[in-house]
Amino acid sequence: xxxxxxxxxxxxxxxxxxxxxxILTEMDSKGREFSDVLTEAQEKGYAExxxxxxxxxxxxxxxxxxxxxxxxAMPLDTKQIFTDGITKLQPQDVSYARELGYAVxxxxxxxxTEQGVEIRVHPTLVPKSCLxxxxxxxxxxxxxxxxxxxxxxxxxPGAGAEPTASSVVADxxxxxxxxxxxxxxxxxxxxxxxxxxxxxxxxxxxxxxxxFYMRFSALDKPGVLSTITKIMADAGISIEAIVQKxxxxxxxxxxxxxxxxxxxxxxxxxxxxxxxxxxxxxxxxSFIRVEHLDQ
Numbered sequence: 001x002x003x004x005x006x007x008x009x010x011x012x013x014x015x016x017x018x019x020x021x022x023i024l025t026e027m028d029s030k031g032r033e034f035s036d037v038l039t040e041a042q043e044k045g046y047a048e049x050x051x052x053x054x055x056x057x058x059x060x061x062x063x064x065x066x067x068x069x070x071x072x073a074m075p076l077d078t079k080q081i082f083t084d085g086i087t088k089l090q091p092q093d094v095s096y097a098r099e100l101g102y103a104v105x106x107x108x109x110x111x112x113t114e115q116g117v118e119i120r121v122h123p124t125l126v127p128k129s130c131l132x133x134x135x136x137x138x139x140x141x142x143x144x145x146x147x148x149x150x151x152x153x154x155x156x157p158g159a160g161a162e163p164t165a166s167s168v169v170a171d172x173x174x175x176x177x178x179x180x181x182x183x184x185x186x187x188x189x190x191x192x193x194x195x196x197x198x199x200x201x202x203x204x205x206x207x208x209x210x211x212f213y214m215r216f217s218a219l220d221k222p223g224v225l226s227t228i229t230k231i232m233a234d235a236g237i238s239i240e241a242i243v244q245k246x247x248x249x250x251x252x253x254x255x256x257x258x259x260x261x262x263x264x265x266x267x268x269x270x271x272x273x274x275x276x277x278x279x280x281x282x283x284x285x286s287f288i289r290v291e292h293l294d295q
Contacts, residue, residue: 001045003040003064007093007147007148007149008060008146008147008148009072009112009144009145009146010111010112010145010146011073011109011110011111011112011144011145011291012064012067012068012071012108012109012110012111012142012143012144012145013107013108013109013132013142013143013198014064014067014108014109014132014140014141014142014143014150014280015062015105015106015132015135015140015141015142016047016059016063016064016065016067016107016140016142017054017057017060017063017140018064018138018139018140018157019041019046019047019051019055019136020048020054020055020057020060020085020086020106021105021106021135021136021139021140022037022108022124022137022138023037023041023086024086024089024094025136025137026040027089027091027094027101027104028094028098028099028104029136031091031095032059032091033120034086034087034089034091035142035203038055041064045086046138053057053058055083055085055086056083056085056087057083057084057086057106057121057122058081058083058085058256060106060108060121061078061081061083061121062078062106063108063131064081064108064109064110064119064121065077065078065081065119067110068106068110068119069226071115071179071199072084072110072112072129074117074198074199074216075198077201077202077238079292080119080202081119081120081121082119082120082121082122082205083120083121083122083232084122085106086106086119086123086125089104089123089288090286092246092255093187093213093215093286093288094158094195096213096215096243096245096255096257097125097213097288100213100241100243100257100259101123101127101128101129101153102126102127102128102213102290103125103126103127103128103130103213104123104124104125104288105120105124105126105132105133105135106118106121106123106124107122107123107124107126107132107291108121108124108218109121109124109291111201112202114202115201115203115207116200116202117200117201117203118201118203118208120208121206122289123230123288123289123291124288124289124291124293125130125219125235125285125288125289125290126290126291126292126293127292130293130294131143131153132153132293133213135269136153137159139155139156139157140155140156140157141155142154142155143293145293153295156203160256162186165238167172179292205265206264206266206268207263207264207265209262209263209264209265210262210263210265210266210289210290210291211259211261211262211263211290211291211292212259212260212261212263212287212288212289212290213256213257213258213287213288213289213290214230214256214257214258214260214268214272214285214287215256215257215258215286216255216256216260216275216276216281216282216283216284216285216286217253217254217255217256217281217283218250218253218254218256218280218281218282218283219252219253219256219280219281220247220251220253220254220279222236223237224278224280225242225244225256227278227279227280228256228258228275229242231271231274231275232260232271233268234271235263235270235274236263236264236267236270237260237261237267237268237271238260238261238263239258239259239260239261240259240260240261241257241258241259242256242257242258242259243256243258244256244257245258245272247255253282254288259290259292272285272287
């Protein structure tokens, strides 16, 4: 962040856990199951024997709050971060996303808005054309959008014994050198003294605006989709695209994928609740947030 000292940071979006990125890369490129790839990640030393911190997004949340604190001069606090891992991702959603021109990445996102600060960790669809979509395997990457330089990307290894040890040792050396140069008045990496940092308004996930990918199984007969699109319209949600997947002739239900335009999460939740109550819809509605990272 030191190279951006002359900027006001608008937002950060990062792949900040190499284990989850490795798993998602394998699921995307080879169509593998989550549990199968997780076992391989443990065998290679990318994941711990208990991988909860990685796959549930806890490790990424801890890293994101540090990044947000440095970028926005706000206190370190993990309690208000919305955190969702990758354990509930279905292989068909990763596959459908690829067909639609998206990659599924587990992102930590922090953004300053007029209403407050967004700070969240969750699976995210990003267009294949986006720089961060091409960051695969155990690599980490952080995109930073700032007022002077625009959008920049920083990338490097994010899992494994040697890359981890390298990062830890570098941090220790940096802190030691800084404190030794002026032990009485050194300024921490945050850029301001702790007592100068003020609490910031953190937005609830329900009040955040983004686009969404939705998937559900619907009865293949006339009028079903029109009922669903009316529910979406009544919730104030504009639809960007609808795709109905072809199924065997003997199957009455088909997978339907909807991509929405930007909307509030609370509006999406209301629509999902009503769609799931329809007799023509089987099971639950799966949804993943979509970020274009172009502004």
